[in-house]
Amino acid sequence: MYDFAVLMAWAEFAVRWLHVITAIAWIGSSFYFIALDLGLRRDKPLGTGADGEEWQVHGGGFYHIQKYMVAPDQMPDDLVWFKWESYATWLSGFALLVLVYYLGAELYLIDPNVLDISIWAGVLISLGSLIFGWIAYDLICKTRFGDDNTRLMILLYVILVAMAYFYTQVFSGRAALLHLGAFTATIMSANVFMIIIPNQKIVVADLRAGRTPDAKYGKIAKQRSTHNNYLTLPVLFLMLSNHYPLAFASEYNWIIASLVFLMGVTIRHYFNSVHARTGNPTWTWGVTVILFLIIAWLSTAPMFQREQDLTLRGQALQFAQADGFEDVHDIILGRCSMCHAQEPAWDNILWPPKGIMLETEAQIAQNARAIYLQAGLSHAMPPANLSYMELEERAKIVEWYRAAQ
Structure with missing residues (x-):
């Protein structure tokens, strides 16, 4: 009969595998629809009343895709909703957080050299920070300040930098970067669950009832979807960072995490520009390489050598x-x-x-x-x-x- 450690190891493996599968599904559909939306051709009027169209080829077949800003003449009953990928990714990720960092808090979450707190205090701080992140972000988005998306993105970046520093002053380096990823992923998934899908349902209900939907619902959903687009790559880095001590065990780990978010912006800006046919900003790759070299330098300059707490407890x-x-x-x-x-x-x-x-x-x-x-x-x-x-x-x-x- 397996002992508890073996059962826990297999439970972690199963949940981690589920998390990877659902994350691939979510990120894949998200990136595809962003690229599709940006790449739609709108250079000629379409008899169907669609806003744009694109022809694609894949797997030996041809696809004719059209996008409707309002609705086609006949609203279909079999709409496919892309939402469970996001929900399953967050739920499996949270389950993994519990299995690894809450149940293994003494080893992975709490570092007495950073902050000597109890396991329960660490868990409560973890949960509280995730809840705080969504509430603060959502409230800011709904204020007049959030009407300017560029200004809003800058403030969001400042908040993420502040949280990066906060986490590194509370948790172990490994847990700090992982929590920054969870903090960001919670915002992304909550955007889908709390804003994007509900707004789309309101629009669909209005269309089926013969009412003209308020344009604000689409505008709000578009804003949150754009945020998710730029946050995806940094979250992937942070979720994988626990495999690389040079990232999480550096004295400047919070700065490294902050620069990773900028790398996510430069990379996504390139692909978004290419997909939208607005240019080929290859300069973004140069900026990305420079940011990565700075990160590599920070990871070893100086090499982080914090004296470990050797107290047995x-x-x-x-x-x-x-x-x-x-x-x-x-x-x-x-x-x-x-x-x-x-x-x-x-x-x-x-x-x-x-x-x-x-x-x-x-x-x-x-x-x-x-x-x-x-x-x-x-x-x-x-x-x-x-x-x-x-x-x-x-x-x-x-x-x-x-x-x-």
């Missing part, structure tokens, strides 16, 4: 006191710490993989679950077994972990 103390810990400590020092060290001794490894260091008793105890899954139950670590970990040593890791349960 909570579950880590439980593992440090379990039978077999001394043997496991020696095994990890001999097989793993040459890479997972402040200054790795293995050639071509310049920093500890995923920011995990295994040089002290406290560090080993704090990473007990990962050691158990990666080097005990499976042979994922050491990679290709380059340090020749014996089967007997893996068995001792398993015995030690289970003894602490």
Whole structure:
């Protein structure tokens, strides 16, 4: 029978896979319709009364697509609504946040060197920040200030920079960048759930009833859709950042995150311009490269070396006191710490993989679950077994972990 750690690992895998699938579906449909809308040809009147049209070829077939600003003469009953991709992406992402960062808060969410708070305090701050983000953004959009979209986007960027700094002062570096992504993704998904889809339903209901829809509903939905378009790529970076310590474990991680949002703007501006046939602004790629080089420089200038809290507490103390810990400590020092060290001794490894260091008793105890899954139950670590970990040593890791349960 599987133990709890194994069940949790497979649960994380399943939810992460679901999150990836739904995110691909949402981003794919979003990017497609943005490109389609911008690329519609409006250079000749259409007998059908459509606002624009485009011919496309894909998969051996030809597609004739027309867009109606109001409605065709006969409103179809079988409208396809693109909404569940967004909802499922957010729900699966939140479930993953709970599984990894809430249930694993001691390891992934809370860093006593950043802010020594309780797990419950960290979880409440996390939830509160996501709720605050949507409420603040939505209220600003609905004020007169939000009538100017350029001005609104600038203010939104300032808010995101402020949140980037806030998160890095509360959570671990890994959790900080992930939460900034969740903060942004919550705004995006709420835009779909709270604004875009309800407004479209109002327009459809008016058309079917023979009423002329108020143009404001389309204008508002268009504004929120544009925001989502420019925020998508930075969210992807932030969601993947936990795999790259150079991004989240840098002293300037909040500045790195802030520059990533600018990269998202430059990249999307290029594609939006090309799709709209308004030009070929290749200069945006030069700006993107410069921003990326600045990010790469910030990640190591200077290399972030915060003194770690070596105090054993909570579950880590439980593992440090379990039978077999001394043997496991020696095994990890001999097989793993040459890479997972402040200054790795293995050639071509310049920093500890995923920011995990295994040089002290406290560090080993704090990473007990990962050691158990990666080097005990499976042979994922050491990679290709380059340090020749014996089967007997893996068995001792398993015995030690289970003894602490």
